[in-house]
Amino acid sequence: MYFPSSLITTAQLQKEYEKPNVILLDCTIDKVGQSLKDAQLALIPNSLFFDIENTFSDHSSPLPHTLVSTEIFTKGIQELGINQNSIIILYDRWGVYSSPRAWWMFKVMDFEQVYVLDGGLPAWQEKHEPIADQYIKPLAKGNGEARFNRAWYADKDYILTQYQNSGTRIIDARSQARFTASAPEPRAGLRRGHIPYSSNLSFDLVLEGNNYRSKEELKKLFETFNATHEQIFSCGSGVTASILAFASHLIGNQNIKVYDGSWSEWGQEDLDLPIAQ
Template sequence: MLFKSALISPSELQEALIQDGTIILLDCTIDKVGQSLKDAKLELLPNSLFFDIEGKFSDQASKLPHTLVSEGVFEKEVQALGIDQKSTVVLYDRWGIYSSPRAWWMFKVMGLDQVYILNGGVPAWKKNKYKLAGSYRQQGKTGNFKAHFQKNLYADKDYILAHYRAADVTIFDARSKGRFSGLVPEPRKGLNGGHIPHSKNLPFEELLEDIYYKQADELEQQFDQFKTVDHEYVFSCGSGITAAILAFASYISGHTNIRVYDGSWSEWGREELNLPIEK
């Protein structure tokens, strides 16, 4: 089962679900900084499973939030969701577009090809008046997915140190302009203000229209304004979540030479690391 784009509409998904009952639906919702859905009524696409970004799919031994787990852990947890190597997986979140792109990047960096995002998530599904569920389905069989780490999609601190001055690499920061400039304090303690030297500020909200991604040509224009078309793009943010919103936007607008800096500012901004910073 293949869709025309990695970003799919509710109507496209509804039609595909009628034709193919093997599509795996994953709710990838996490809390936003200062906002939570924990007390909200649970509204899901029917037959969904939960993709636990902050729990099972984050390295709990790391001092940093949302650190990518190892190949082995990812493989085991994805198999437990019943996902096979050739499965078609559709990701969504209950905000609209927020954490589902992070899950998309995680799947891509671990080698799953057929992974898609529902544009607008649950709010868009509701607008179309499609059926909702109030609970997750029970996990079934164990899948046969095998993780194969794609290092060309991944950046760590050492990669940034080696490439932040490179003429053919552009680092995009998805945080707000205030945080990027160091004028607004970071929400996490122990972090300096500012940004990685030579990086460009593209706040993730500028790629969204309400709960949806903007059209692909509009997204392309957002990146083209920086005149870096032939560059490798590396995406950073506060903790690796909204960086993936930019990474996916780049991907669907045709620029696929991308990496996500997993540690992002939660790592780079740490006072004790004393890394290069601009304001």
């Protein structure tokens, strides 16, 4: 492992970001009701854009942010100049929001040397490090190749076989109000509630401002979820679920999956899947 943890600090990045085998990816996407598209572009120097919304989402699916095929993922990362031995560092301009989603995508595609910058761009700016206003262009096409690793992935059919299993914990990253059906869903056409037998851990609880909480604090948050159990993380569209999945990974849990469709799929009225409130 290139770094001692999958979560790296600005000080660690400052020493590494100019090295030729380091690939620095801005993974920013819009939040629900919030966008940075009209803001002046501010980046860590040497950044490439990992376009989750377009290049790396399956637009043949009606669901948001659905994972693409290995062929499309391979083509996309090769165009970014990513090699099989690249050191991949991910960040986003919000702080910590979509970078863990990108981390999970790379893990599903069987890449090992993948890291998330704690605090993202705001943490970099707080240290008065240099800022760029445009992305760099890859020097050459990469040779990185995706291989689907099902150990990290859950879909609707898998959830249906596991949600009543006492050895599986489904952990929902949505707010408690959405989990308990006391608040409406932000996307139209979705029922309220949660997957039966699932638990709620709102994603913002693992964060303190723009950063992840300490490992000791994370362990306390996860102590009710037996580490020997399989953990499947869900949310609205698979983004904030990845924030929890990464937090669980940081404290040593290894049997981790993200439900790619999440509530955008499970809550659909026409699917009539089992729901608890």
